[in-house]
Amino acid sequence: MTRENAAAMLTRADTPGPLYFEDFAVGQVYRSGTFAVDTAAIKAFATQFDPQPFHLDEAAAKGTLFGGLAASGFHTAALTMRLLVDGGAPIAGGIIGAGLDELRWPRPVRPGDVLHTESEVMEKRDFRSRPKEGLVKMRTTTLNQNGEAVQVMVANLLVPRRVG
Amino acid sequence: MTRENAAAMLTRADTPGPLYFEDFAVGQVYRSGTFAVDTAAIKAFATQFDPQPFHLDEAAAKGTLFGGLAASGFHTAALTMRLLVDGGAPIAGGIIGAGLDELRWPRPVRPGDVLHTESEVMEKRDFRSRPKEGLVKMRTTTLNQNGEAVQVMVANLLVPRRVG
Numbered sequence: 001m002t003r004e005n006a007a008a009m010l011t012r013a014d015t016p017g018p019l020y021f022e023d024f025a026v027g028q029v030y031r032s033g034t035f036a037v038d039t040a041a042i043k044a045f046a047t048q049f050d051p052q053p054f055h056l057d058e059a060a061a062k063g064t065l066f067g068g069l070a071a072s073g074f075h076t077a078a079l080t081m082r083l084l085v086d087g088g089a090p091i092a093g094g095i096i097g098a099g100l101d102e103l104r105w106p107r108p109v110r111p112g113d114v115l116h117t118e119s120e121v122m123e124k125r126d127f128r129s130r131p132k133e134g135l136v137k138m139r140t141t142t143l144n145q146n147g148e149a150v151q152v153m154v155a156n157l158l159v160p161r162r163v164g
Numbered sequence: 165m166t167r168e169n170a171a172a173m174l175t176r177a178d179t180p181g182p183l184y185f186e187d188f189a190v191g192q193v194y195r196s197g198t199f200a201v202d203t204a205a206i207k208a209f210a211t212q213f214d215p216q217p218f219h220l221d222e223a224a225a226k227g228t229l230f231g232g233l234a235a236s237g238f239h240t241a242a243l244t245m246r247l248l249v250d251g252g253a254p255i256a257g258g259i260i261g262a263g264l265d266e267l268r269w270p271r272p273v274r275p276g277d278v279l280h281t282e283s284e285v286m287e288k289r290d291f292r293s294r295p296k297e298g299l300v301k302m303r304t305t306t307l308n309q310n311g312e313a314v315q316v317m318v319a320n321l322l323v324p325r326r327v328g
Contacts, residue, residue, distance in 0.1 A: 049242035104263035
């Protein structure tokens with residue numbers, strides 16, 4: 001997929017930004033725009049990063065656990081990141097993850113799926129070694145056009161505090 | 165990065181395969197081949213999936229937490245998957261993750277880094293709903309050329325049992 005195609009398939013998020021540590025509250029939910037996944041994108045990612053038959057070839061995928069062509073889980077993760085960067089998690093200074101507590105793929109992403117993310121603030125914590133920042137634990141669920149979860153990710157994000 | 169470049173930068177893993185559930189034992193370690201990461205690859209991934217200044221532009225990255233151009237964490241994850249598929253985790257039928265318990269990036273991947281993975285079997289479990297398969301919990305550490313961990317990932321993998 002070209003950069004232009006990717007941009008054309010994105011819609012804007014309905015969340016404001018940029019947000020600082022003080023702006024987040026437990027229970028808040030941020031929603032991203034959408035992204036349409038096609039066969040070419042699934043195969044292009046798989047060719048480069050996850051060249052296994054169920055991500056590369058429709059016929060070969062039929063006989064596997066997936067029962068048909070499915071996106072690599074790390075492709076789903078990468079697309080989720082793109083949705084977050086494009087407005088799904090409007091954090092001041094960008095989205096910087098200290099790490100993930102969990103990453104699950106309850107069902108595969110298929111060609112034609114249209115994805116969006118919903119991110120809920122689970123916890124806020126001070127970050128002792130970095131007084132200018134705080135940790136926000138956020139659970140981001142990536143959903144397809146039928147409202148089915150294709151990925152659940154719990155991330156610890158480094159979020160700057162307002163100065164002064 | 166083109167597919168040809170990617171192939172050229174890969175070396176072979178020194179682990180045998182394919183392995184079935186019965187072949188794995190707690191404590192075993194599997195080591196992948198290596199992969200060299202360059203500036204163009206870091207920017208290409210970021211352009212498509214994580215377009216933030218610290219992954220795209222050397223000058224802009226200097227003023228951020230990263231202090232210089234760094235690969236997206238999901239790029240590191242995708243490269244790790246490629247190393248595992250190319251021999252770092254020689255599982256019969258392919259590498260199918262039920263999910264990750266943890267994914268951390270202790271330090272960033274920089275242009276010029278040469279990565280490899282070391283995967284240790286942490287636990288084996290029966291998988292009640294799937295008698296033909298078992299779950300193998302594996303901790304994969306991705307290391308740079310200085311032996312420093314750039315990623316730690318704990319994955320629950322679906323591994324087929326030998327038939328009969």
